[in-house]
Amino acid sequence: MDFGAAHVTQMALGAWQAQVLYTLTELGIFELLAEKPLPAQEVARRSGTHPLAAEGLLNAGVALKLLAKDGEEYADTDLALRLLCEESPESLARWVRVMGRWSRPWNDLAEVVRTGQPAEGREARLWQDPRYVADFVLGMHEYARRIADEVAEHVDLPAGARVTDVGGGAGTYAIALCRRHPDVTVRILELASVVPLAESTVAEAGLADRIAVAPGDYLADPFGAGVSAVLLSNVLHQESREAGESIVARAHRALRAGGKVVVNGYFLDETRTRPSFTTLHNLSAFTLWGGGRSYTVGEAARLLQDAGFTEPVVHQVAQGASTVLVAQKGADGQPSADRGE
Ligand SMILES: C[S@@+](CC[C@H](N)C(=O)[O-])C[C@H]1O[C@@H](n2cnc3c(N)ncnc32)[C@H](O)[C@@H]1O
Numbered sequence: 001m002d003f004g005a006a007h008v009t010q011m012a013l014g015a016w017q018a019q020v021l022y023t024l025t026e027l028g029i030f031e032l033l034a035e036k037p038l039p040a041q042e043v044a045r046r047s048g049t050h051p052l053a054a055e056g057l058l059n060a061g062v063a064l065k066l067l068a069k070d071g072e073e074y075a076d077t078d079l080a081l082r083l084l085c086e087e088s089p090e091s092l093a094r095w096v097r098v099m100g101r102w103s104r105p106w107n108d109l110a111e112v113v114r115t116g117q118p119a120e121g122r123e124a125r126l127w128q129d130p131r132y133v134a135d136f137v138l139g140m141h142e143y144a145r146r147i148a149d150e151v152a153e154h155v156d157l158p159a160g161a162r163v164t165d166v167g168g169g170a171g172t173y174a175i176a177l178c179r180r181h182p183d184v185t186v187r188i189l190e191l192a193s194v195v196p197l198a199e200s201t202v203a204e205a206g207l208a209d210r211i212a213v214a215p216g217d218y219l220a221d222p223f224g225a226g227v228s229a230v231l232l233s234n235v236l237h238q239e240s241r242e243a244g245e246s247i248v249a250r251a252h253r254a255l256r257a258g259g260k261v262v263v264n265g266y267f268l269d270e271t272r273t274r275p276s277f278t279t280l281h282n283l284s285a286f287t288l289w290g291g292g293r294s295y296t297v298g299e300a301a302r303l304l305q306d307a308g309f310t311e312p313v314v315h316q317v318a319q320g321a322s323t324v325l326v327a328q329k330g331a332d333g334q335p336s337a338d339r340g341e
Helices: 002-026 029-035 040-047 051-063 077-082 093-107 110-117 130-144 149-150 172-180 192-204 241-255 276-289 295-306
Strands: 067-070 073-076 162-166 185-192 210-215 226-235 255-263 315-316 323-327
Touching: 002 029, 002 051, 002 093, 029 040, 029 051, 029 073, 040 051, 051 067, 051 073, 073 077, 073 093, 093 130, 093 276, 110 276, 130 172, 130 192, 149 172, 149 295, 162 172, 162 241, 172 185, 172 192, 172 226, 172 315, 185 192, 192 210, 226 241, 241 255, 241 295, 255 295, 295 323
Parallel strands: 162 185, 162 226, 185 210, 226 255
Antiparallel strands: 067 073, 255 323, 315 323
């Protein structure tokens, strides 16, 4: 097969491979086989699935190197034990489950593009399904904890700084900031349904005395007063331009003179066609909830400067996968050159 045909075929079949991963995760089969290797009949009995269909799924799992087969018994590969079992410290299992859930609205992409309407309602976005909330928020944590320390390295803060983490999710970045700066305190502003999840992650990290989690709406609520930094991590891309302007304006208002706004996220290059992950992330936000529009670094910089911030300093993290913009509120509340802290 020539390269072009192989490339198209691989993309066309990619969804099949993803569905095997999602289904093994959704049915808890990685967890089941983590206990001990089992034959297909026994996997089917314990997971309440159809024996022949379960065997087909297990065989595909072996072909995709997620499972191994020895005689009649199936087992997790090392990769599955490390990344696909929820209790593993390196787990991505919840994140994979969220991708599985999102594959349903993604399946309606043609209709989304025809109508310009998202495939999921605002209610779904507001996390009324507790399992979805937990998988989404803790899944983001599984993903983000891999790069959070690197992001925190680019955030210099003065002693005793107070930080607001807007839409802070499970507290991944708040935790990383507190680990980097032993005397900093953070207030996470999150949807009420997310607050208990963030509180438990923060408590597990032993930082409950330094990180508070407050219920609130980042589309309307203030972000504090006289704070040293406002963190906007993976928030702006999912909102409209107007909401982004309002969020950045309230960040400016909340900061003390010389305070910093830190924007972390995935940005498009000036052609808006690269990197490929960000083009898909952009499409995903639209498909799921008609979300905003991914910014280029230049657009985000202008958004910040229009709100009165200095020109941001830009840092690439995670080998360029994520980008951190750090801009300052001037000493008199006006833009000024970055003076450090
Ligand atoms: C893509 S996640 C980013 C989480 C975290 N900051 C990170 O970078 O991993 C966006 C977060 O915004 C929160 N969120 C969405 N709408 C919100 C609102 N109106 N007010 C407060 N938080 C909101 C969600 O619950 C979610 O945790």
